[in-house]
Amino acid sequence: MSAIKIFGLKSFFPLLLLLIFSCSETSKSEKKNTGNERVEYIVFSRVGGRGGNYKTIRVTQDSVVLSLGNTSKNLHKIWKKALSDKVKAELFGKLNVNQLSFIKSSESIQAQDGADETFQIKTSRTSYVFVNAYNDEYNYRQLENFKTQLKKIIPKEFQPL
Numbered sequence: 001m002s003a004i005k006i007f008g009l010k011s012f013f014p015l016l017l018l019l020i021f022s023c024s025e026t027s028k029s030e031k032k033n034t035g036n037e038r039v040e041y042i043v044f045s046r047v048g049g050r051g052g053n054y055k056t057i058r059v060t061q062d063s064v065v066l067s068l069g070n071t072s073k074n075l076h077k078i079w080k081k082a083l084s085d086k087v088k089a090e091l092f093g094k095l096n097v098n099q100l101s102f103i104k105s106s107e108s109i110q111a112q113d114g115a116d117e118t119f120q121i122k123t124s125r126t127s128y129v130f131v132n133a134y135n136d137e138y139n140y141r142q143l144e145n146f147k148t149q150l151k152k153i154i155p156k157e158f159q160p161l
Contacts, residue, residue, distance in 0.1 A: 037124050039121060040061065041060045041061070041121075041122050042120070042121050043057070043058045044057045046116070047110070047116055048109070052072050055068040060083075061088060062088075063083055066078070077158065079154070090152075091149050096142060106133065
């Protein structure tokens with residue numbers, strides 16, 4: 001026999017719990033979606049080619065970390081730098097987050113001993129991954145500008161691969 005004898009109370013209590021939890025979930029998602037979407041980090045990598053060359057650059061809002069090397073020669077170098085507000089504005093300022101979804105990726109060329117260029121972009125709302133997007137000349141411009149700004153920051157000895 002049930003502890004609650006009145007049928008109305010039996011159905012009211014689960015509905016009350018459902019209402020409380022459903023309201024709390026919507027308020028969390030509303031808080032998350034307010035405000036402008038901003039770039040949290042970008043990872044640029046160039047991997048492949050003869051000898052297993054790799055170069056990975058991770059750019060966050062406060063630092064740049066570059067690692068490069070060659071797997072066949074067992075070489076590995078790392079370089080790190082903190083970003084000033086001015087440099088951060090130059091790097092992220094020209095990226096139009098609303099246009100990222102229009103960039104088209106291309107096929108991988110690693111199978112033909114080529115090197116794949118990959119961008120991984122994490123924004124406050126979503127993530128993007130682009131492989132060999134340089135074939136999309138029109139939409140790739142902002143990523144090309146980002147690479148140009150990176151070259152200004154990274155020392156010469158870490159630029160060639």
